Amino acid sequence: MRAETLLNLSLPALLLATALIAHWLDEPYIITLATRAAILALAAVGLNLALGLGGLVSLGHAAFFGIGGYAMGILAFHAQTFTPLWGLIEGTKSMPVIWLVAVVAAALAALVIGALSLRTSGVYFIMITLAFGQMLFYFAISWPTYGGEDGLSIYLRNDFPGVNTLLPLNYFLICFSLLAVVLVLFDRLAKSPFGLALQAARQTPARAEAVGLTPYRLRLVAFVISGAITGLAGALFADLNRFVSPNMLSWHMSGELIILIVLGGLARLSGPVAGAMLFITLEYFLEGLSTYWHVYLGAILLGVVLFARGGLIGLVAGREVAHD
Template structure:
């Protein structure tokens, strides 16, 4: 077992045990913080598929996070007001989490298909700018959409349901989120080792070679972008459920930036990078945010140090350079 495997195992154990310990000690607040970290980690796991495996520097992942958030917000809003989502069809809202997740992931994937098909014609800085521009379009759209709260956002009064779980109990809701996160990690790991993952990683490193063996590097990247968006959309739905509130902020480019930054801090392209990054992000936000509202300065310094001295992020620092899969 390599060192990275041990580190990964330790992270998984910590994900399961630490919040449980906090719960047993009655530290509900820490359980909620852990839930926040796990939800953000899920968004990061999504981004990591595009960024780490596909090499796509997307500054527009807030679009998918926001779509997930609003999918939850809109469905739950109609469920709590007993109004149909689409008047003419009489389509009702829902407060059932699995259904909300499905809608969130599907719409995020659909948006990614359209955004990706356009922006993957470019690369480098232009790709970053186009994804950023799409992000801003969605942000301003949400801001000026009065039906669902416009800039005030949308409050959902009761957390949505998950069969067999009381989601209002923090540790139980954490259990749901952690289970989803672990599943996503499993999927991400599988993906990296699959034939698709091999071709995608090659498309990131040497697109000319991928074309020369008869595969389409752009299509591989597009599929990665869509899968990545679906996970980030799912995270958006959970994020909204955690806060019982959605607002256009979820769409803002700050959100895209934050997700990307903590993935880089944790380790781009490393399985547990997003998890470690999200935990550090939430911890710093909590510990330093209490001292000064400028806590992100410290975060910036950390990012700088990581980029300068630890290319594999914190995971790289602990586990060493990545071994080629296999």
């Protein structure tokens, strides 16, 4: 078995084992950390589709993460206040419905933002995705109905049919299952004709075009799927905290998602999982070490970018499939 395949299986297993052992030791905080890692990994798998496979450096994925979060917040808010949205739509506390709404809303936003941003490339694309993310951030701050700058709290975690979601381990398992599904989806997609065409369009756009592919369309589809997955993660993240605020839309969030992927290993299946686990672990230990822990995070990140390209998985599994 190749080292990377082994990692692809053992990293999620390690995450699962952490949560199970924490449950056995009765450490709910560790379970929450593991849940956070699973959700961030899920968001980053979404971004990895655009960034790793498509080569699209989106610095605005917090927009989709936040839209997912607000989809949860708004639906649950209307359910708990018994006031229908626009006097028509009842709110809901049902997770599957919320997920569906989050995915569709994020996909629609990604379609609009992607259709505009993908007309450009390179550094323009980075700045434009960043600007659209900021636009939603300021909109959320200045729109007072759902809390504005203060954000929106919900009293109780939402329901999943047949599962008591208030138990930390149960909620972890829900998030972990979704992560597993999306990882399989990513793997299938990367090896599918669509995924191969997308990677070809990243490596040599001119050649891809010459054999009859349309890079713009491929990238737009990848961007939409990517946004939808990140939106799902946003709904889960807001549910974990029972809180959604404009912070989920801030560009630091977009930056952190990219950091996760690059720390883990760009374009690799388990890169986001490795990155999210590493990030949460670093946060946990460095935060204990110093209030100014972002300095260390910055230094580590700088070191990885300058000297250790290929990320964590690259170090272990070699660079044979590394980003060009």
